[in-house]
Amino acid sequence: QQQKIYNFSAGPCILPQEVLKQAQDEMMNWHGSGVSVMEMSHRSKEFISIAEQAEKDFRELLNVPKNYQVFFFQGGASMQFSAIPYNILGDKTKVNYITTGSWSEQAQKEAKKLAQTVEAWQDHASKFTTVPNPETWNIDKECAYFHYCDNETIHGVEFNDFPFEKVEGMTLVSDMSSNIGTRPIDWEKYGVVYAGAQKNLGPAGVCIVVVREDLIGKQRPDTPILFDWKVFRDAPTKFHNTPACYPIYVTGLNLAHMKSQGLQHYQDLANKRASALYDYIDASEGYYTNPVEPKYRSRTNIPFRVKKDEKLETKFLAEAQKVGLIELKGHRSVGGCRASCYNAMPFEGVEALIEFMKKFREENP
Numbered sequence: 001q002q003q004k005i006y007n008f009s010a011g012p013c014i015l016p017q018e019v020l021k022q023a024q025d026e027m028m029n030w031h032g033s034g035v036s037v038m039e040m041s042h043r044s045k046e047f048i049s050i051a052e053q054a055e056k057d058f059r060e061l062l063n064v065p066k067n068y069q070v071f072f073f074q075g076g077a078s079m080q081f082s083a084i085p086y087n088i089l090g091d092k093t094k095v096n097y098i099t100t101g102s103w104s105e106q107a108q109k110e111a112k113k114l115a116q117t118v119e120a121w122q123d124h125a126s127k128f129t130t131v132p133n134p135e136t137w138n139i140d141k142e143c144a145y146f147h148y149c150d151n152e153t154i155h156g157v158e159f160n161d162f163p164f165e166k167v168e169g170m171t172l173v174s175d176m177s178s179n180i181g182t183r184p185i186d187w188e189k190y191g192v193v194y195a196g197a198q199k200n201l202g203p204a205g206v207c208i209v210v211v212r213e214d215l216i217g218k219q220r221p222d223t224p225i226l227f228d229w230k231v232f233r234d235a236p237t238k239f240h241n242t243p244a245c246y247p248i249y250v251t252g253l254n255l256a257h258m259k260s261q262g263l264q265h266y267q268d269l270a271n272k273r274a275s276a277l278y279d280y281i282d283a284s285e286g287y288y289t290n291p292v293e294p295k296y297r298s299r300t301n302i303p304f305r306v307k308k309d310e311k312l313e314t315k316f317l318a319e320a321q322k323v324g325l326i327e328l329k330g331h332r333s334v335g336g337c338r339a340s341c342y343n344a345m346p347f348e349g350v351e352a353l354i355e356f357m358k359k360f361r362e363e364n365p
């Protein structure tokens, strides 16, 4: 029998075994159609029903109101870094961004190509280990929108109490790629929420973009057609061109699975996994360390160092891999280790990781 593997990859990531099994069972012949979803026309009634069901399950899981459009785009969350200013800058010239890690930094870099970016705060000193007091943010209400990243995948910084009152009246845009599906979203507060599927919702190839209806139609005249939300909204079945059919299908299978468990289940699980791991790290007397201010620690991406010793970390990663705990290497820009615990990570995976960390510490004092 093959060794049990727990995949802590930051994305593409672990998916539930049940979902993979269902995809396997339906691979050659989807629901008696005689063809694989990979072979279907994206205009066929079969594929349209798959995409519609995926959207329905996403809406139900996260309680998305009717006045928000849900899109399944290609190009990843990175494409939306560019598409967002093209679509909603309108007749404004400025946009407000807060940089709390690498992803919000990259988002802002793209926006700069089209607009003047007003930085709410930039954490050079803390190397992205906290979020500053919102009282000190530089908020410019003349800006077309305010953008933030709800969870920084590389630095492990998550907004656990976004100060909505500070940006009242502004269009709020949030990148939720690495924590979507781990708690409810208060939709009324947002204009745009986007998330690459390949962490919490499905395989790579789909970026889910949720846009409040009134924001669609303000795009610049030079908006590239594949960035243009209105073109997609107005296209039959909301696909202007050929979508990533198979990734949408697998995302749909996973969304149906998640819906059957309910959002509360995933929220409880995310909290339970993160508390167990941080508690162990904090109790390790400095052997393992996480640099993030506790209030802003990510529940899904947990970076840590092993005695702040690169050699020891290399050994840690190699030994972890041997016992089936894979993809624990930190992002190349920050080094160290990182345990990404997305929706499909069972609590047993974190228990196995903690057991391994204890043993490694004993053996390498």
Ligand code: PMP
Pocket: 011, 075, 076, 077, 078, 079, 103, 149, 151, 152, 153, 154, 175, 176, 177, 178, 196, 207
């Ligand atoms: N935002 C966040 C928070 C991410 O974690 C990532 C990917 N790691 C991206 C954006 C970029 O996503 P993509 O690779 O889908 O373009």
